[in-house]
Amino acid sequence: MIRLEELTKVFETPNGPVVAADKVTMEVPAGEICVLLGPSGCGKTTALKMVNRLVPPTSGKIFIDDKDTSKLNDVQLRRSIGYVIQQIGLFPNMTIEENICVVPRLLGWDSARAKKRAAELLDLVGLDAKLFLRRYPKELSGGQQQRVGVIRALAADPPVMLMDEPFGAIDPINREVIQDEFLKMQSEIKKTIMFVSHDIDEAVKMGDKIAIFRAGKIEQYDSPDKVLAHPANAFVADFVGADRTLKRLRLVTVEAVSDRAWPAISRHAKVRDALVAMREHNAHVAIVLDSDQRPTGYLTEEMAEGAGGVAQDVARPVPTTVPARADLRAVVSEMFANDVMWLTCVDDGGRFAGVVTQAAVTAVLGETYRKPGLVAL
Structure with missing residues (x-):
């Protein structure tokens, strides 16, 4: 579970203070995906990065599994949270196996356990461990690298994952494939996930909950169906689009x-x-x-x-x-x-x-x- 209480971030600029996140309060239930959605500059990425303290909060509280994260140091906190970004960030001089094993080894896992975990995770996202463990990132396609980036964040089995537009740089066909594989994997591993996106269709597909941001505040936090069927105000209605009823078709099998x-x-x-x-x-x-x-x-x-x-x-x-x-x-x-x-x-x-x-x-x-x-x- 992730709980934000009155979470606020004020950046000091030459032109005066800028409020990037304004008393953000929300809770992501254990095992669910919450997509943070909104226009550029609305505060969604700032809110995400405050959870693992890449951006230090100005005020407010963050709880993970009811534990106040302010009592943890930065290293402890970040090693307990999986983090996936659009740019992937694989180390080019390391093999895929070495990339996946980075955090487990920092946590003191023995080599055999870490390597076994790497092989299991590759198989979980449809990449043959025998073929990919010894390869280097440059030998993989963009979509394959993105899958490795996702499972690297899962390597130490963190309870929480943060994902910042993780599939944004992938072409539409491969994006659909990776989204489907991720949802299949999530149905098994049940991580608690905060996921930043700019794409309403992706949010509807991936999210158990959607938080719509504007100017640092949450305008609506609800299930995708409720957001589409009953937008809280004109801003949300405009943001999700005039075709929001058709978007709801994605939600029903x-x-x-x-x-x-x-x-x-x-x-x-x-x-x-x-x-x-x-x-x-x-x-x-x-x-x-x-x-x-x-x-x-x-x-x-x-x-x-x-x-x-x-x-x-x-x-x-x-x-x-x-x-x-x-x-x-x-x-x-x-x-x-x-x-x-x-x-x-x-x-x-x-x-x-x-x-x-x-x-x-x-x-x-x-x-x-x-x-x-x-x-x-």
């Missing part, structure tokens, strides 16, 4: 809105059985499955009316499928691309996992707006 009870029949089933199943479910489509439960086609009421034989003789191919783990952006995109109002969902093995409809997507987006006492701006 297909699995969360798919109807697993949707009528699905064997390709060898009779057409009239498909019609009965549709009517019982009040559905206009039945999905046709092969022997491995993979969707191969569909029947509509109109196609089934008066038709004889078995389903596979009448069915049309499904236009496309969407993974159950995908977010609703993928659903909406595929619906538009295929000019359909429904899509078949599949699990990781390609097996039928329900149907998602346009009505279901609309309903889930409207849920937050319908909660009592909440009015969208």
